[in-house]
Amino acid sequence: xxxxxxxxxxxxxxxxxxxxxxxxxxxxxxxxxxxxxxxxxxxxxxxxxxxxxxxxxxxxxxxxxxxxxxxxxxxxxxxxxxxxxxxxxxxxxxxxxxxxxxxxxxxxxxxxxxxxxxxxxxxxxxxxxxxxxxxxxxxxxxxxxxxxxxxxxxxxxxxxxxxxxxxxxxxxxxxxxxxxxxxxxxxxxxxxxxxxxxxxxxxxxxxxxxxxxxxxxxxxxxxxxxxxxxxxxxxxxxxxxxxxxxxxxxxxxxxxxxxxxxxxxxxxxxxxxxxxxxxxxxxxxxxxxxxxxxxxxxxxxxxxxxxxxxxxx
Numbered sequence: 001x002x003x004x005x006x007x008x009x010x011x012x013x014x015x016x017x018x019x020x021x022x023x024x025x026x027x028x029x030x031x032x033x034x035x036x037x038x039x040x041x042x043x044x045x046x047x048x049x050x051x052x053x054x055x056x057x058x059x060x061x062x063x064x065x066x067x068x069x070x071x072x073x074x075x076x077x078x079x080x081x082x083x084x085x086x087x088x089x090x091x092x093x094x095x096x097x098x099x100x101x102x103x104x105x106x107x108x109x110x111x112x113x114x115x116x117x118x119x120x121x122x123x124x125x126x127x128x129x130x131x132x133x134x135x136x137x138x139x140x141x142x143x144x145x146x147x148x149x150x151x152x153x154x155x156x157x158x159x160x161x162x163x164x165x166x167x168x169x170x171x172x173x174x175x176x177x178x179x180x181x182x183x184x185x186x187x188x189x190x191x192x193x194x195x196x197x198x199x200x201x202x203x204x205x206x207x208x209x210x211x212x213x214x215x216x217x218x219x220x221x222x223x224x225x226x227x228x229x230x231x232x233x234x235x236x237x238x239x240x241x242x243x244x245x246x247x248x249x250x251x252x253x254x255x256x257x258x259x260x261x262x263x264x265x266x267x268x269x270x271x272x273x274x275x276x277x278x279x280x281x282x283x284x285x286x287x288x289x290x291x292x293x294x295x296x297x298x299x300x301x302x303x304x305x306x307x308x309x310x311x312x313x
Contacts, residue, residue, distance in 0.1 A: 004031040004041055006200075006281065007311040008172075008239070010304035025304040027239070029200055029281045036187040036233060037280040040202060043181070043235035045312055047174045052235075054307065055173045057150060058084060065307040067150065069157060070168030070242060072302040079106040081155040085116065088148035092123075095141045099123065099133070100148075110159060113152050114219040117209075120149045121226045124207045128180075128232075156217060165298050166243045172307065173203055173236040180205070180232040187233075188271035190278045193249040195240045197294055200281035203236035211275055215260055224264065229274035237280065241298060 010025045031037055056063035059074050068074045076084075082104040089100045100119045104112065123145055125131025134142060161167055193212060195201060204210060208228035209219065258268040266273065289297055 005029065005284070005313045006031060006041075006044070007313060009308040009311070010301075011306040011308045012304050013306070024308060025301070028284045028286070029239075030284050031200075031281040032279065034190055034280070035184070036190050036202065036278050039181050039187075039233040040235065040237065040280050041312070043177070043179050043233060044237075044310070046179045047177060047235040048310060048312065050176075052174045052176050055146075055175055057171075058147075059305060064305070065172075067171040067173070068169075068305050069154060069171070070161065070165050071170075071298055071305065072165070074302070074305060075164070076154065076158075077106070078108065078155065078158060081151055081158065082106050082108060084151045085148060085155070088144045088151065091144040092141060092148070095137065096133070104152075104155070108155060110156065110217055110219075113156055113159075114217060114221050117149070117152050117219075118221050118223075118226075120145065120152070121208055121222070124149070126207050126228075127205060160216065163243075165241075165295060168241040168298055170239040170241070170307075171203060171236075172238070172310075173205070174234070177205075177234050177236070180234050182232050183230065183274065185271070187278070188274065191271070191274050191276045192279070193245065193254075193276035195242070195245045195277055195279075196282075197241060197244060198283035198285070199240045199279050200283070201238045201240055202230065202233060202278040202280060203238050204230055205234040205236050206231060211261065211266075211273055212257075215257055229272065230278070231274075239283070241294070241301070243294070 006029045008027045008029065010027070012024070031041055054065040055067075056065055057067035059068055085104040089103060092099050100116070102112070102116055102119070104116060123131055123133045125134055134145065137145070157167055206228045208226040209217070209222055210229055211227060213219075214222055214227055261268040261273070268275070292300065
């Protein structure tokens with residue numbers, strides 16, 4: 001069995017808030033001994049050895065490594081998200097006029113977000129075979145297009161969240177990844193729609209949407225060719241700090257989901273559809289957080305929203 005532990009270190013805000021220790025906060029994560037987790041660990045070691053940078057995301061008013069969502073202190077209003085999306089649109093259209101002829105607004109619904117996301121899919125193209133626009137664009141425009149996608153998904157999370165923190169997570173994605181092994185039949189059995197608090201999950205590093213997201217977003221504009229399963233393992237991963245999804249994805253949901261999949265002439269039991277998420281590890285609970293509820297942990301963690309380093313032990 002695997003004995004690997006990954007330490008993810010977060011630095012405190014400066015100065016540290018009253019009552020919060022000024023030392024770094026380390027989350028120690030036990031890595032599962034499964035084929036996809038072992039592939040992921042190999043990819044992680046590679047990017048750490050290569051000192052690949054972690055992609056940066058807007059937190060409050062500045063970009064920081066990692067993407068923090070659903071955690072107290074990092075919330076954005078729909079007006080904030082519309083502004084950020086439209087900033088990206090302006091940059092892209094200044095580079096090539098009328099490339100994205102839509103704008104977001106503070107009252108956007110899922111339909112508008114789906115239409116906006118369609119432009120990302122067209123302009124970005126698959127990760128391994130970029131579209132002509134993305135391939136020719138300078139780095140600043142590529143970054144704007146990638147941010148455009150992330151802000152759309154953050155807006156979607158805002159629309160779909162029932163309570164603050166329900167889908168809290170830290171997404172850690174690496175730039176310039178060279179090693180991305182393909183999914184193989186032995187990996188398919190590890191997909192599950194459920195996610196649990198403190199779980200580490202493979203990050204969806206494809207351009208398009210997986211079936212579960214298309215169904216939940218009621219996305220009718222994506223087109224079958226842009227519905228993509230997770231086809232490759234990468235070093236990127238998510239720390240899920242939200243509510244358990246076991247009640248959200250109940251029997252009624254699964255029946256409706258399966259009916260919809262069959263309406264696409266697909267078999268909901270086909271493992272190659274890669275439905276759901278792949279768990280690769282679990283944050284190890286310890287005495288520092290004894291007695292804390294999930295919400296109390298998020299309140300405490302909100303004082304450490306600076307990703308500092310990742311170490312494999």
